[in-house]
Amino acid sequence: MNRILVTITTLDQHFDEIANGGDAYRPASCPHCQAGGLWHHGCYHRKADRSEARRNPVAILRFLCNACLRTCSRLPACIAPRRWYDWAIQQVVLLLLLAGVSLHQGCRQTGCARSTLRRWRDWLQTRSAQFSFFLRSRLPELGRLPEPDFWPQVISSMSLARVMTQLDRDLVVP
Ligand SMILES: [Zn+2]
Structure with missing residues (x-):
């Protein structure tokens, strides 16, 4: 739904x-x-x-x-669930971490707690296979992206909010 x-x-x-x-x-x-x-x-x-x-x-x-x-x-669509705002912050954090920035640096750059960064990083790692499966099946153009580039490319080209809106059709996110 x-x-x-x-x-x-x-x-x-x-x-x-x-x-x-x-x-x-x-x-x-x-x-x-x-x-x-x-x-x-x-x-x-x-x-x-x-x-x-x-x-x-x-x-x-x-x-x-x-x-x-x-x-x-x-x-x-005109009433965003609370977490839709959170995606924007989460997106910044994930893109930093995916680019190889350390948790310590990530905290300093975003002002988020280390535990928050770790939770978001682990959340994406845990759900990655399932999320990428559904995204690739819905958006065939993603099928060709090699694994290490997948999330940085997808998140920066679509925004995390749009990614989650897509996934929301098939899955319960987060
Ligand atoms: Zn029922």
């Missing part, structure tokens, strides 16, 4: 969609158990961007899976 609905790019579209029943937000299947036929299940509220603060809070529809009784929801 794609947790971000890329076709809804403004809050006006989001409110129109909700006023029209919000079916665009209904996932085809449950992200937890893959059963189909999810039901509307109220909504929760969250803040939109600072630039749209006057319209806060924004209702986000929730859906209930009748099979496993868990709920899920999807965000419009």
Whole structure:
């Protein structure tokens, strides 16, 4: 399930969609158990961007899976999940480390804690094979990139946020 609905790019579209029943937000299947036929299940509220603060809070529809009784929801593209901001910082750190910068230097250059850098580095190492498999299958042009160049090339050409948006179609990230 794609947790971000890329076709809804403004809050006006989001409110129109909700006023029209919000079916665009209904996932085809449950992200937890893959059963189909999810039901509307109220909504929760969250803040939109600072630039749209006057319209806060924004209702986000929730859906209930009748099979496993868990709920899920999807965000419009105009409301970034919190971690989407984090990708930008994480991208800087990963590109430094991939370029061979030491953890010590990485800390000094980014102001992030050493433990944070180590966690992000280990996260990418652990998930690398799985992530690159899905990326190569979705984006055939990446198939030819040799392994050592893969992440530096992919992250700097696509941005880590876009990489994760792509992966979000197939996997649960991070
Ligand atoms: Zn389910």
